[in-house]
Each structure stands twice: as structure tokens, then as C-alpha cells.
Amino acid sequence: MAAIIELKGIAATFPGADKPVFSDIDLAIERGEFVIVVGASGAGKSTLLRVMAGLLPPLAGTISHAIETRPDRREISMVFQEARLMPWRRVADNVALGLEGLAVSHAERDQRIADALRLVGLADYGDRWAHELSGGQRQRVGIARGLAVDPDLLLMDEPFGALDAITRQSLQDELLRIWKETGKSILFVTHDIDEAVYLGDRVLLLGGAPARVVQTYNVDAARPRAREGKDVGQVGVQVKADLATLFDEGDGI
Amino acid sequence: MSKRTLLGAGGLFAFLAIWELVARSSFVEATLLPAPSRLPATLISEVTLGFWHQMVLASLNHYLIGLVSGSLLGVLAGAAVALFPNLDALQSWLARMLRPIPPLAWIPFAIIWFGISETAAAFIIGIGVFWINYFTAYTAVRAVDPDLLELAASFGHRSLGARLRKVILPAAAPGILSGLRAGLGQGWMTVVAAELFGITGIGQRMNEAAGLLATEVVIIYMLTIALLYGISDILFVKAQNRVLRWQR
Numbered sequence: 013m014a015a016i017i018e019l020k021g022i023a024a025t026f027p028g029a030d031k032p033v034f035s036d037i038d039l040a041i042e043r044g045e046f047v048i049v050v051g052a053s054g055a056g057k058s059t060l061l062r063v064m065a066g067l068l069p070p071l072a073g074t075i076s077h078a079i080e081t082r083p084d085r086r087e088i089s090m091v092f093q094e095a096r097l098m099p100w101r102r103v104a105d106n107v108a109l110g111l112e113g114l115a116v117s118h119a120e121r122d123q124r125i126a127d128a129l130r131l132v133g134l135a136d137y138g139d140r141w142a143h144e145l146s147g148g149q150r151q152r153v154g155i156a157r158g159l160a161v162d163p164d165l166l167l168m169d170e171p172f173g174a175l176d177a178i179t180r181q182s183l184q185d186e187l188l189r190i191w192k193e194t195g196k197s198i199l200f201v202t203h204d205i206d207e208a209v210y211l212g213d214r215v216l217l218l219g220g221a222p223a224r225v226v227q228t229y230n231v232d233a234a235r236p237r238a239r240e241g242k243d244v245g246q247v248g249v250q251v252k253a254d255l256a257t258l259f260d261e262g263d264g265i
Numbered sequence: 266m267s268k269r270t271l272l273g274a275g276g277l278f279a280f281l282a283i284w285e286l287v288a289r290s291s292f293v294e295a296t297l298l299p300a301p302s303r304l305p306a307t308l309i310s311e312v313t314l315g316f317w318h319q320m321v322l323a324s325l326n327h328y329l330i331g332l333v334s335g336s337l338l339g340v341l342a343g344a345a346v347a348l349f350p351n352l353d354a355l356q357s358w359l360a361r362m363l364r365p366i367p368p369l370a371w372i373p374f375a376i377i378w379f380g381i382s383e384t385a386a387a388f389i390i391g392i393g394v395f396w397i398n399y400f401t402a403y404t405a406v407r408a409v410d411p412d413l414l415e416l417a418a419s420f421g422h423r424s425l426g427a428r429l430r431k432v433i434l435p436a437a438a439p440g441i442l443s444g445l446r447a448g449l450g451q452g453w454m455t456v457v458a459a460e461l462f463g464i465t466g467i468g469q470r471m472n473e474a475a476g477l478l479a480t481e482v483v484i485i486y487m488l489t490i491a492l493l494y495g496i497s498d499i500l501f502v503k504a505q506n507r508v509l510r511w512q513r
Contacts, residue, residue: 065419067415067418067419086420086421089419089420090419092412092416094412096412096413096416098413098416098431098432098435098436099511099512100435100436100438100511101435101511102511109416109417109420109422109431110420110421112420112422112431113420113421113422113427114421141511143511157420161420
């Protein structure tokens with residue numbers, strides 16, 4: 013199995029701080045893998061994504077991509093928690109953001125926007141303004157924008173954290189469908205353990221100060237998984253127990 | 266017609282009626298308060314004598330030169346200062362010192378530098394417009410959501426040009442436009458004063474008329490300014506709504 017991205021000994025800190033918030037992170041993500049990062053708040057889960065997206069230089073360590081660079085796509089793209097749509101752009105133009113600056117013809121650009129919107133179930137919404145959408149629809153546009161640049165790896169920073177429970181569940185299922193259809197690798201940050209074990213192939217638990225990967229859990233249950241019960245229940249209980257231990261030790265907060 | 270429109274028209278009519286009554290009563294001399302019924306004849310005479318459009322065109326000229334240059338420089342300088350922290354620090358005391366100086370306090374220097382000229386009037390108008398735009402553009406650019414800049418960076422838009430085009434300018438547009446609109450009004454407020462010292466225009470004509478106690482002529486030009494301001498504001502808001510049509 014070939015890793016599409018490999019992190020070795022990565023340490024990083026919040027902008028402006030000098031002590032590392034995490035260090036010695038080793039992580040290899042394989043093509044098509046769905047990896048989840050959970051951990052106490054302050055463990056630097058979002059910071060890790062920012063380092064991988066190239067938004068923040070690491071203090072130490074190396075990141076190697078096994079991805080060929082091509083002028084018509086981006087290897088990695090990101091989906092943020094608050095959707096972050098530009099209110100002055102229509103939905104289609106928001107999806108176009110990452111395509112601007114890539115070597116993509118006008119016709120192909122329109123095609124990719126249409127494909128991405130269809131994939132997230134918003135085929136007819138290209139002409140809408142952001143403020144005309146619901147929270148769940150906005151987040152779908154954020155996902156379409158991430159997919160439109162045809163990345164190998166999609167980084168998702170608590171993308172469903174701000175949504176109500178029902179919308180969250182339906183978007184989780186949508187995401188699994190999209191993941192299967194596109195074969196993208198996903199690195200997904202959440203603090204919702206049920207969400208983590210429902211979605212992921214592998215769950216990494218970050219903890220400590222500076223944070224490290226304290227535990228890795230493989231979730232072998234076949235999909236579609238039941239949300240409650242024995243499919244993933246065991247792993248979920250284990251992750252929750254380990255997370256609680258981290259809190260008790262007082263270094264996870 | 267809505268109740269609000271009716272009441273608005275009624276208020277204006279009542280004002281004119283009371284004004285007419287007071288002016289016609291024997292308590293007030295005609296020169297102190299001309300009756301509104303005399304105004305149409307005065308306007309016709311100002312127009313047929315050619316004064317009205319001469320003065321309006323002259324004032325419009327000062328106004329537009331001052332408005333355009335003051336707005337342009339104000340927005341550019343305010344945005345630049347907001348973008349570069351060192352420039353920001355450099356200007357912080359300077360702006361605090363210069364900004365409270367009223368535009369009219371620059372009249373002596375305007376005359377010394379530019380003489381009694383159209384440029385002098387435009388300069389004074391421009392100063393007031395400049396500071397309004399300087400501070401609104403500064404505030405608007407500073408208030409751009411850093412999350413959107415991070416979003417743009419994550420999709421490869423990292424150069425200053427790209428950040429300006431993709432995020433900063435559109436995000437700051439509502440603030441910048443409201444500054445331009447405030448400048449539009451500020452310009453009309455200084456235009457009369459800037460012409461009082463002898464530069465052809467509405468202000469000068471008002472000053473002349475006041476000297477001759479032709480108060481009805483003064484009122485004609487007061488109303489002219491209100492009209493010009495109203496027209497420019499309506500046109501601006503139309504354009505503004507087009508640019509900001511993405512807002513609710």
C-alpha cells in the first residue's frame with residue numbers, strides 16, 4: 013500500500029506561541045483511506061491540518077508527498093468548520109475559488125464546478141448566494157469547493173461540528189458516499205467520538221503536552237455501519253475511556 | 266400613496282404655509298425673511314440672467330475635482346495603511362494630529378499655495394473628503410475576516426495581489442462604499458464655504474446676494490445645494506446597491 017502523504021517527526025505551534033503544541037507526529041495516509049483525528053481541545057488537531065495544508069510551517073519534521081504535482085489540480089484541499097463561503101460570490105463562484113489560478117480551461121472549469129455541485133447534491137444551486145443557503149447546504153458547498161480542485165487528500169476540520177444533529181448525520185452519510193465515489197483520502201478532525209468511529213478506517217487519539225499520537229484504533233466494521241451497537245460500539249467505548257483518562261491526568265485540557 | 270408619504274408631504278406643506286404667514290405678517294421685514302411665494306420668480310430670474318447654471322456648473326466642477334481626488338487618495342492611503350503594519354505605526358500619531366483640523370482651516374494655505382483659483386476650492390473640498398475615506402477604508406480593510414484570507418491561502422491565493430482581488434477588496438467594499446457616500450455629503454457641505462473667498466460658484470453668489478440683502482437669492486441657492494446633494498446621493502445609492510447586490 014502506498015502512502016500518499018507521510019509525516020515524520022512533525023512538531024508545530026500556534027502562530028505567535030513558541031512551545032510546540034504537538035511534537036513527534038508520525039502519520040502515513042494511504043490512498044483512499046479515511047483517517048480521523050480526535051483529541052482534547054488544545055491538542056492542536058486543527059494546527060496539524062494547517063501544517064499539512066501548507067498554511068503553517070512546522071517547527072520540526074518532514075512531510076513527503078507521493079503525489080505528482082499537476083498544474084490543473086491541487087494535491088491537498090481543505091474544508092473548514094464554518095464553511096467559510098465568500099458572501100459576495102454565488103455558490104458556483106465559491107466552488108470556483110480553488111480553480112482560479114490552476115491551468116484549467118473555461119469549459120473544464122464550468123464542468124468541474126457542475127460535477128462537484130452534483131456530487132454534493134446541490135446541482136441546481138449554482139446561482140444562489142451564500143446567505144440563501146441553510147447551514148448544511150453551506151457546508152456542502154464547502155465540500156464541493158474542496159473537491160473541485162481534484163485533490164488526493166481532503167483535510168476536514170470539524171466540518172459538521174456547527175450543525176444540528178439531524179443535518180450532521182445526513183452529511184456524514186453523504187460524505188461516506190462521496191468518499192466511495194471519488195476514492196479520495198480524507199483526514200477528518202472531530203471531537204465527536206461517535207462520529208469518529210462511524211466514519212473512519214482509523215482513529216488517532218492526540219493527547220499530552222506537547223501532544224502526541226497516544227493511541228491508534230482500527231475500525232474494521234464493514235460499512236454501512238450501525239450508529240449504535242456492536243458494529244463500532246467497542247471501539248467507541250475504548251476511545252471514550254482513553255480520552256477520559258487523558259483528561260484525568262490533567263494534561264489534555 | 267402610503268400614510269408615511271402623505272404625512273411627509275403634509276409636514277413640508279405646513280412648514281411652507283407657516284413660513285409664508287410669518288413672512289407676510291407685519292412683524293418681519295421682507296429682507297429678513299422672504300416669503301416662499303417669491304421664490305419661483307427669483308429662480309426664473311436667476312436662470313434667465315444665466316447666473317444659476319454658471320454658478321452650479323462652477324461649483325459642480327470644484328466639487329467633482331475635490332471629491333474624486335479626495336476619495337481616491339483617501340481610499341488608497343487608508344487601505345495601504347491598513348495592509349502594512351509599519352505604515353500603520355508610522356501614521357498613527359500623524360493622522361491623529363492632522364485629522365481634527367477642519368477643512369476650512371486650510372483656506373489660508375489654499376490661497377497662498379493655489380491663489381484665488383478653482384484648484385484652491387477643490388483642495389479644500391478634497392481635504393474633508395480625504396479624511397472620511399481614509400478612516401472608513403482603513404477600518405474596512407482592517408475588519409476583513411482573517412478566516413477568509415486563510416481560506417484563500419489554502420487554495421493557493423497567497424500573493425498580495427491575489428489576496429486583494431479575491432478577499433480584501435470585495436470584503437471591504439461595503440465599508441469603502443459607505444465612506445464614499447459620506448464623502449459625497451461632506452463635499453457639498455464644504456463647497457459653499459470654499460467659494461466664499463471669491464472663487465466663482467454657488468458660495469460666492471450667495472455671499473454677493475447676502476451683501477445686497479437679496480435674501481430670496483440666498484434661499485434659491487440653499488435649496489439648489491439640497492437638490493444637488495439629493496440627486497447625487499440617490500444616484501450613488503443606486504450604484505451602491507448594484508455593487509453590493511450580494512447583500513441581503
